[in-house]
Amino acid sequence: MIERLLINRFVNKDQEEAKVRESYGRMSSLTGIISNIVLFAIKLALGLISGSISLIADSINNLSDVGTNVVTLVGFKMSVKPADKEHPFGHGRTEYISAFAVSFVILLLGYELLKTSFERIVNPIDVNVNLISGIVILLTIGVKVWLAGFYMRMSKKINSQALEAASIDSRNDVLATSTVLLSFLITWASGLNIDGFIGLLVAGFIIYNGIQFVREAMDTLIGVQPDGQLIEDIHDYIENFDGVISLHDVIVHDYGPVSKMASAHVEISADFSLVVAHEIVDRIERDIYEDMGISLVIHIDPVEDECETSSQIKDDLEDYLGDEAQIKGIHDFRILTKEKVVIFDLFLPEDFHGDIDEVRAKMVQSLKEKYDYKFLINVRKEKHYI
Incomplete structure (x- = not known):
């Protein structure tokens, strides 16, 4: 119910996609800021009253979450800024940069808490445990459980790496605060003071x-393999257009969660005039931007009608491919009957580490045993990313 009220109050779904996404991000970040400030104040007060370093450490963890939410909020705000002369592809990657900055804040806080907890182990202080503290800690765990689920649901709505990270952070906070509660219970039941050790454990959670x-943010900024489902969706979308025979070499460039560019090689019959071929790819580029928000550039590969010889060669190639599991497939197959030349691209797996020239020579030798043609084979590794 709280989630529905927040969405209805702060998200205007009649805006353009980027604005709607920013509204979800702003609402989620502000919810986290308010929640974590309240949790920080409560835990810090209880920690100071009871003398528990583990509870103080946990409160500082909540304070770091406030910083995370603030940076995420700024990231969402910056990411919707339109493209300008200095940034022709927009500002979508600022969300990734904000996640990168937050990670170093978290590491610094974890290091400081690690030192404080170690000092508490060397010089232990009695912890004042009572029922009220236990109940309050239990309630704060419930708030973090809700926040973890809330962030995850919002991240799926707008495909946000920052909110997904916040969800994981909240889930780990549940574990961290649970260890603090366990420390209180052990101290209350046995009188054994393990407060410093629990503080070390909480600091370990923060550093982890x-x-x-850091790793996730760096991977995104450097460039990682896009979601396989996205590549499949692009393939399916383009292949549904009339006039498209096949496509390959799909490469996606990520400029932010709502700003992606892509290129693809699309096979179209060579019998089409240049005007018709242009109309086909122009319609594809226009429609995929409207439906999927992807700026697509298409390279046309003309495919000539098959003659009897080309059909025979393609059949032999398919049989050959069936025997060679390391070969992914062929594209851009063309046969020049007058020159007696066969041209095509041969694709190998991305993780192929063998001798490419040896693969090419082996295939040429196999084909020349049956056909008096010259074979020009371009061997490439399959890639989908930048």
Whole structure:
């Protein structure tokens, strides 16, 4: 119910996609800021009253979450800025940069808490445990459980790496605060003071999260393989257009969660005039931008009608491919009957580490045993990303 009220109050779904996405991000970030400030204040007060370093450490963890939410909020705000002369592809990657900056804040806080907890182990202080503290800690765990689910649902709505990271962080906070509660219970039941050790454990959670966030943010900024489902969706979308025979070499460039560019090689019959071929690809580029928000550039590969010889050669190639599991497929097949030349691209797996020239020579030798043609084979590794 709270989630529905927040969406209805702060998200205007009648705006353009980028604005709607920014509204979801702003609402989610502000919800996290308010929640974590309240949790920080409550835990810090209880920690100071009870003398528990583990609870103080956990409160500082919530304060770091406030910083995370603030940077995420700024990232969402910056990401919807339109393209300008200095940034022709927009500002969508600022969300990734904000996640990168937050990760270092988390690491710094984790390091400081690690030192404080170690000092508490060397010089232990009695912890004042009572029922009220336990109940309050239990309630704060419930808030973090809700926040973890809330962030994850919002991240799926707008495909946000930052909110997904916030969800994972909240989930780890549940584990961290649970260890603090366990420390209180053990101290209350046995009198054994493990407060410093629990503080170390909480600091470990924080440092682990920071390292994970650094890796994820760096991977995104450097450039990683796009979601396989996205590549499949692009293939399916383009192949549904009349006049398209096949496509390959789909490459996606990520300029932010709502700003992606792509290129693809699309096979179209060579019998079409240049005007008709242009109309086909122009319609594809226009429609995929409207439906999927992808700026697509298409390279046309003309495909001539098959003669009897070309059909025979393609059949032999398919049989050959069936025996060679390392070969992914062929594209841009053309046969020049007058010159007696066969041209095509041969694709190998991205992780292929063998001798490419050897693969080419082996295939040429196999084909020349049956056909008096010259074979020009361009061997390439399959790639989908930048």
